Amino acid sequence: MDDRTLAANKVTHASEAARRYASALFELAQDKGAIADVHNDYKAFVAMAEESEDLTRLLESPAFSREEKVKALAEVVKKAGMTDLLAKFIGTMAQNGRARDIVDAQHAFDELYAKQRGVKRAVVRTAKEMSGAERQRIESILAKAVGGEVELSSEVDPSLIGGIQLRIGSQLVDASLAAKLDRMNTAMKGA
Template sequence: MSNKAVANRYAVALFELGQEKGQVDQFESDLELVREVFNETPELLKVLRLPGLPLEQKQELLTRSFENNVHQTVFKTISRLLELGRFMIIPELAQEYKQLNDEIKGIAEANVYSAKPLSDDEKQQIAVVFAPKVGKRALEINNIVNKELLGGIKVRVGDRVFDGSVKGQLDRLEKGLLAGN
């Protein structure tokens, strides 16, 4: 089974526990914290990967790092993943969990490509305009600067793309001219 599939199974189970306990958002922020610690502390991952280090010592390291910083249910989950040798799926687990929570809330992630960085007001306006177009209540905007666009924006939400960039308009004009339209 792929890491993504395993991460999804754990995310669904943890999400259901979060719903039962009324801690869905807390679990999401805790998973994000664990993911950030792993990303920013590669030494921790190296130690946890050492085959010669006993599981008890690895668990102790995990306990000192997270037990008092995350909800007990999240801690038990990452501890169990360590026991099973699957702690490397934690970044994917955090992402899958966030997607489940966002889906329930009606939130989607949008990549907005622009020729220059967007202001917070511009991001908010884009979210307000495009959220209903993709059937969501809100959008989380990730601004990606791409100087090749010349102007305008290109919005990608999931597999839907809305291209209002000058480059996109020029490309469509070129195709039309070449097709004889």
């Protein structure tokens, strides 16, 4: 599962508080004309959190006081050279006892940013890893079908046996061999 798939899966589980914080940051960044910079820095921050057990522990553990979290997170963001707006935002979330929601808020922010740019997100699930050419072909077909840019993430699920499952938003197209066999089985039982 790649990073975009993880992001897509996590955003559906983001708390309402994380969504509200993300929306507030999105509006502020938009007003300041810094939305792309904030987006890139926020993605980098979450990547650091996912790679660092210490940073993840800092965000999630109640053993650290709010003040300790604010101070440590300010230092991390400063050393990474991230935007002041993002630094203040992360500090505010930590000060308000929402450090656990910082990662989920990024995923919600990412969704808002994609929506603003008119990007459609799609997930393709296959029985085996797709080649670069297969991936490009699917992206091209989807871009024509939706009339815009598509961000495609992929998952491998050997239980599909063959074929693909494609999800765009809430729509699922299941052209997997496993689904075809299930439909045949159901049809035979009804005969």
